[in-house]
Amino acid sequence: MPGWVAGLSTASAWVSDDRTFQRRHPLWRAMTKALPAVVLEPPSRRKVARDLRFYMFYMGRQVIEIFDCEMRLRPHYSPEASRMALAIAASQKITGDKAAAAAVAAQVGAAPQAGSAGDHAPARHDTDFDDVAKGDLEREGARMPGVAGAFSESVLVSHTLTRLQLAPANA
Incomplete structure (x- = not known):
C-alpha cells in the first residue's frame, strides 16, 4: 500500500472527527453557558491550530x-419534557434514534431554564435519563452528535420547549 493511501485515510478520519466536533459544539456551548464551572480550560484556537494533539x-x-x-x-430533567x-x-412519525435524541435534547434544553428560574429540584430517579453509553466515552461521543443535532436543528425540541413554557399558564 502506498504511503499516500495511509495519509489519505488519516486525513479522512480527521475530517470526520472535525465534523463531529463542530456538530457537538452548539450543544457544548449551551450546556457550558448554563454550567461554566464544568469547563476546565476553554479551547484555545491558537493551540488547536498549532498542534493536532x-x-x-x-x-x-x-x-x-x-x-x-x-x-x-439531571435533577432538573422533567419526565414531562x-x-x-x-x-x-410520534405525531410527526419520527421514531427510533431520532426521537430518542430529540427527547434528550428537549431535556437538556428545558433543564437550564428550570435551574435559572430558581427551580431547585431535589435529586430524582424518575426522569427518563438513560445512560445508554454505560460510561463508555466512545459510545457517548457517538451518541452526542444526534443529540446535538436535535438540540440545534430539530423542530421537535423547540416545539417541546414552547409547550413546556405554556403548560403552567394553561394549568
Whole structure:
C-alpha cells in the first residue's frame, strides 16, 4: 500500500472527527453557558491550530464536559419534557434514534431554564435519563452528535420547549 493511501485515510478520519466536533459544539456551548464551572480550560484556537494533539484533547474534553453537564442538569430533567418530545415525534412519525435524541435534547434544553428560574429540584430517579453509553466515552461521543443535532436543528425540541413554557399558564 502506498504511503499516500495511509495519509489519505488519516486525513479522512480527521475530517470526520472535525465534523463531529463542530456538530457537538452548539450543544457544548449551551450546556457550558448554563454550567461554566464544568469547563476546565476553554479551547484555545491558537493551540488547536498549532498542534493536532490539542485538537484531539479538546475533542475528548468536549464529550466529557457535555456528559458532566448532563449529569449536573439531571435533577432538573422533567419526565414531562420527554413525554412531550416523544409525543410530538410520534405525531410527526419520527421514531427510533431520532426521537430518542430529540427527547434528550428537549431535556437538556428545558433543564437550564428550570435551574435559572430558581427551580431547585431535589435529586430524582424518575426522569427518563438513560445512560445508554454505560460510561463508555466512545459510545457517548457517538451518541452526542444526534443529540446535538436535535438540540440545534430539530423542530421537535423547540416545539417541546414552547409547550413546556405554556403548560403552567394553561394549568
